[in-house]
Amino acid sequence: MFSPFISQATSVRAIMFKVMLALLPAIAVYVWYYGPAILVSITLASITALITEAAMLKLRGRPIAPFLRDNSALLTAWLLALSIPPLAPWWLVVVGTMFAISVAKHLYGGLGSNPFNPAMIGYAVLIISFPLQMTHWLTPHGLGQLELSVMQQLQYIFSGQLPGGATLDAVTMATPLDTLKTQLHLGRMPEEVLGMPIYGHLGGIGSEMVALAYLLGGAYLLANRIITWHLPAAFLASLFVTAGIFHLADPAHYVSPVFHWFSGAAMLAAFFILTDPVTSPTTLRGKFIFAAGAGFLTYIIRVFGGFPDGVAFATLLMNICVPLIDTYTQPRVFGQKDEK
Amino acid sequence: MTTLHTFHGGVHPPQHKQESSESAIAQAPLPSRLVLPLQQHIGAQAKPLVRAGDQVLKGQMLARAEGMVSAAIHAPTSGTVVAVDLHAVPHPSGLPELCITLAPDGEERWVEHAPLDYRALPRDQLLTRLRDAGIVGLGGATFPTHVKLNIGETAGIHTLVLNGAECEPWITTDDRLMRERAAEIVQGIEVMRHLLNPAATLVGIEDNKPQAIAAMQQACANTGIEVIAVPTLYPTGGEKQLIKILTGKEVPSGGRPLNIGIVCSNVATAYSVHRLVNHGEPMISRLVTVTGNVKTPRNYEVLIGTPIAELEKLAGVLPGSDGYILGGPMMGLYVSNSELPVVKSSNCIIVKSRALFPPLPPALPCIRCTRCAAVCPAELQPQDLYWFARARDFGKAQKFHLFDCIECGACSYVCPSNIPLVQYYRFAKSEILAIERDKEAANLARERHEFHQLRLERDKQEKAEKLAQKEKAALAAKAAAPAPAQAATTEAKANDSAQQLPAQQLPAQQLIEAAIARAKEQAATARAKNTEALTPQQQADIAEIEARRAKVREMSHPDADSPKE
Numbered sequence: 001m002f003s004p005f006i007s008q009a010t011s012v013r014a015i016m017f018k019v020m021l022a023l024l025p026a027i028a029v030y031v032w033y034y035g036p037a038i039l040v041s042i043t044l045a046s047i048t049a050l051i052t053e054a055a056m057l058k059l060r061g062r063p064i065a066p067f068l069r070d071n072s073a074l075l076t077a078w079l080l081a082l083s084i085p086p087l088a089p090w091w092l093v094v095v096g097t098m099f100a101i102s103v104a105k106h107l108y109g110g111l112g113s114n115p116f117n118p119a120m121i122g123y124a125v126l127i128i129s130f131p132l133q134m135t136h137w138l139t140p141h142g143l144g145q146l147e148l149s150v151m152q153q154l155q156y157i158f159s160g161q162l163p164g165g166a167t168l169d170a171v172t173m174a175t176p177l178d179t180l181k182t183q184l185h186l187g188r189m190p191e192e193v194l195g196m197p198i199y200g201h202l203g204g205i206g207s208e209m210v211a212l213a214y215l216l217g218g219a220y221l222l223a224n225r226i227i228t229w230h231l232p233a234a235f236l237a238s239l240f241v242t243a244g245i246f247h248l249a250d251p252a253h254y255v256s257p258v259f260h261w262f263s264g265a266a267m268l269a270a271f272f273i274l275t276d277p278v279t280s281p282t283t284l285r286g287k288f289i290f291a292a293g294a295g296f297l298t299y300i301i302r303v304f305g306g307f308p309d310g311v312a313f314a315t316l317l318m319n320i321c322v323p324l325i326d327t328y329t330q331p332r333v334f335g336q337k338d339e340k
Numbered sequence: 341m342t343t344l345h346t347f348h349g350g351v352h353p354p355q356h357k358q359e360s361s362e363s364a365i366a367q368a369p370l371p372s373r374l375v376l377p378l379q380q381h382i383g384a385q386a387k388p389l390v391r392a393g394d395q396v397l398k399g400q401m402l403a404r405a406e407g408m409v410s411a412a413i414h415a416p417t418s419g420t421v422v423a424v425d426l427h428a429v430p431h432p433s434g435l436p437e438l439c440i441t442l443a444p445d446g447e448e449r450w451v452e453h454a455p456l457d458y459r460a461l462p463r464d465q466l467l468t469r470l471r472d473a474g475i476v477g478l479g480g481a482t483f484p485t486h487v488k489l490n491i492g493e494t495a496g497i498h499t500l501v502l503n504g505a506e507c508e509p510w511i512t513t514d515d516r517l518m519r520e521r522a523a524e525i526v527q528g529i530e531v532m533r534h535l536l537n538p539a540a541t542l543v544g545i546e547d548n549k550p551q552a553i554a555a556m557q558q559a560c561a562n563t564g565i566e567v568i569a570v571p572t573l574y575p576t577g578g579e580k581q582l583i584k585i586l587t588g589k590e591v592p593s594g595g596r597p598l599n600i601g602i603v604c605s606n607v608a609t610a611y612s613v614h615r616l617v618n619h620g621e622p623m624i625s626r627l628v629t630v631t632g633n634v635k636t637p638r639n640y641e642v643l644i645g646t647p648i649a650e651l652e653k654l655a656g657v658l659p660g661s662d663g664y665i666l667g668g669p670m671m672g673l674y675v676s677n678s679e680l681p682v683v684k685s686s687n688c689i690i691v692k693s694r695a696l697f698p699p700l701p702p703a704l705p706c707i708r709c710t711r712c713a714a715v716c717p718a719e720l721q722p723q724d725l726y727w728f729a730r731a732r733d734f735g736k737a738q739k740f741h742l743f744d745c746i747e748c749g750a751c752s753y754v755c756p757s758n759i760p761l762v763q764y765y766r767f768a769k770s771e772i773l774a775i776e777r778d779k780e781a782a783n784l785a786r787e788r789h790e791f792h793q794l795r796l797e798r799d800k801q802e803k804a805e806k807l808a809q810k811e812k813a814a815l816a817a818k819a820a821a822p823a824p825a826q827a828a829t830t831e832a833k834a835n836d837s838a839q840q841l842p843a844q845q846l847p848a849q850q851l852i853e854a855a856i857a858r859a860k861e862q863a864a865t866a867r868a869k870n871t872e873a874l875t876p877q878q879q880a881d882i883a884e885i886e887a888r889r890a891k892v893r894e895m896s897h898p899d900a901d902s903p904k905e
């Protein structure tokens with residue numbers, strides 16, 4: 001028995017649990033705008049994650065119960081489910097989650113050792129392998145001609161059938177971010193595009209509310225000291241500044257930075273993805289560099305890349321740099337004041 | 341008024357001070373047996389002056405300080421020496437050490453002793469008195485006080501810091517001492533000021549002890565000593581942390597307070613100096629908080645050498661006890677043997693129970709959350725140090741300032757994965773020190789071996805030379821008869837070989853020198869960066885750490901921190 005003999009009442013389990021709690025407002029908004037499909041994909045992802053986690057722990061000869069209880073696999077599952085279209089066929093969720101947990105997490109050494117954010121790896125694999133399924137987002141409540149009932153959503157998820165032979169296009173649309181890019185490419189002006197009915201005050205109708213809900217969840221995490229302000233602030237600031245420079249230079253082609261904040265997965269990334277401690281730097285300066293880099297890359301990929309959003313690839317690219325960033329941003333230690 | 345500074349990090353563990361801080365200090369009764377380890381301080385073990393069977397008086401020196409950094413041991417009461425042998429001591433290694441065991445006769449007959457007029461004594465004599473009184477730092481490090489105060493005339497100490505922070509939970513000895521004996525503490529401080537002549541004298545006390553602060557302020561009125569309340573935050577009582585708070589100065593990485601013109605001592609040490617100077621008494625007792633799973637937690641004035649068992653009897657142990665924590669819960673030592681004696685560093689005995697100190701859940705892998713770095717007062721990256729220690733990458737660990745870790749335990753305290761971080765650091769430190777010692781020993785051995793080889797070589801050559809000379813002589817004798825021309829060539833040949841000999845010897849000597857130089861160089865480079873500046877305390881820790889190695893070795897197993905089902 002060794003000192004210290006006492007310990008603060010925090011645990012990995014509690015930390016992960018609180019992060020999941022912080023996701024609840026966003027999930028509620030999802031259900032309001034897009035129906036209960038998201039609950040189905042979260043459940044599917046959770047079950048897949050737990051089974052994959054247990055299987056991998058067994059294969060790796062690790063104790064199963066304590067790791068299953070740490071909630072980390074569940075959190076990965078939730079984040080992945082929230083990153084992909086809510087009305088997705090069941091196998092999309094299952095494949096993405098299995099890949100995230102088995103390859104991105106366990107093949108790299110399991111909890112604490114994975115260099116890449118598992119949920120973002122899952123997302124990246126899906127968008128590269130199944131681009132069609134990954135770009136059809138449900139039309140938010142009140143906008144589409146056809147709205148699916150609960151049973152109809154379930155039916156689609158598990159059998160791929162829509163009622164009355166309707167096509168997927170009838171109930172889904174590209175994301176507001178995606179639409180903007182396409183329309184701008186077609187030569188339309190930003191004001192014109194943003195005047196379309198799918199856009200609200202900050203971003204897309206529905207998705208802007210989800211973003212606000214993430215912001216709310218982020219505030220809860222900050223208040224509970226689960227995360228610190230450095231990563232979200234640096235990410236949002238960098239995204240804002242990058243978008244702002246383009247917008248100021250050429251407002252005819254580049255929309256305002258606020259739109260970028262409240263579109264796509266920017267808020268999710270700021271408070272829930274980049275803040276994954278395992279895959280972000282440990283030094284303070286490193287955190288700033290990492291998150292600022294991710295904000296910049298997110299913008300570049302969104303605006304100039306071929307994918308609907310840039311968050312996942314920006315995160316993964318910055319994940320690669322973490323060891324390097326950590327090495328070159330070591331802070332001075334006590335009593336070393338004059339050396340630097 | 342001094343402006344307060346802050347140090348990085350720190351934690352707020354539950355205090356548990358009230359339990360023992362509200363009762364007055366009580367005198368613990370004379371125990372039936374006293375066990376006095378000869379090593380109760382940092383430095384060389386004291387040398388025993390008595391043998392089994394000797395009658396001794398209270399305050400009589402039983403073992404003298406050996407060398408410069410050492411401290412004497414005295415009889416806490418009169419009685420008979422029953423043994424000078426190995427006995428279990430409160431030490432992380434669990435190994436027995438040489439102790440003097442004393443059976444008290446109950447008469448408390450004092451050896452001749454008298455107060456000192458310290459102002460009239462030459463400084464070296466006063467320092468010698470301190471050494472011979474066995475006075476050591478009571479803040480936990482037990483560094484001999486005469487060494488700390490022996491800074492020479494020219495060192496230029498500008499600040500004397502008195503540590504009354506007492507930041508570890510549960511412990512209240514300094515609190516009670518300052519409340520009840522503030523005037524005496526101040527008299528001890530005056531002796532220190534006399535020796536150091538500092539421009540400023542600051543007493544730092546955590547603000548969770550308002551009565552102690554008031555008492556000290558009153559006692560310090562008109563003395564020029566400033567009593568300063570510092571915010572309650574663990575580990576404010578760390579020497580480097582308190583100095584930072586009070587002066588804003590940082591003791592250099594790997595350095596000592598002396599390097600920045602500061603001496604830091606504990607208030608309880610000042611009290612001991614007072615006992616010596618004003619009563620002529622050596623260090624034979626100390627205050628001990630007896631608390632935890634007991635009926636009546638409180639502070640006792642305890643004779644050094646009193647077994648734990650006697651103290652727990654006084655306090656009344658409650659059911660459910662399972663061992664003791666010596667010191668506080670953040671940095672203390674767990675022991676189960678109640679026969680261990682109170683030593684000079686024993687400030688607290690917490691009777692442990694599972695209810696008060698529930699076992700920690702099994703450790704999970706590090707999730708790099710940096711909560712540890714956020715609280716580390718040494719501003720280290722504990723998660724990196726942990727990684728290096730685990731991977732046995734000791735070079736990296738040192739590069740990341742492992743030896744600046746003060747083992748305060750704040751990192752382990754906040755770690756959500758419940759990793760016993762400090763254990764890893766102790767393990768790594770002991771391994772590094774051991775490796776270096778081994779290296780030095782190996783270098784020494786190699787040096788000796790090479791020297792030996794070279795001497796053999798030289799001897800061989802000398803023999804060859806003698807042989808050659810003999811042959812030459814013989815040849816010369818023989819050649820006396822034959823043709824002179826032949827003799828000349830033989831002589832020339834002999835001369836050749838004779839000339840060659842010194843020439844061969846020369847490189848041999850060079851080789852020896854080169855070998856020695858190389859060995860020295862290797863020894864120098866082998867000494868790793870941070871250990872050069874080891875404080876005497878750290879050096880003394882080496883022995884202690886060494887002993888821990890055996891215990892913590894198993895932890896180096898890569899899967900050691902995986903949770904067990």
Ligand code: SF4
Nearest residue numbers: 706707709710712755
């Ligand atoms: S607090 Fe524990 S889990 Fe977090 S970074 Fe430090 S060692 Fe790792």
Ligand code: SF4
Nearest residue numbers: 716745746748749751
């Ligand atoms: S034990 Fe060492 S590493 Fe941990 S907080 Fe204390 S000084 Fe920092």
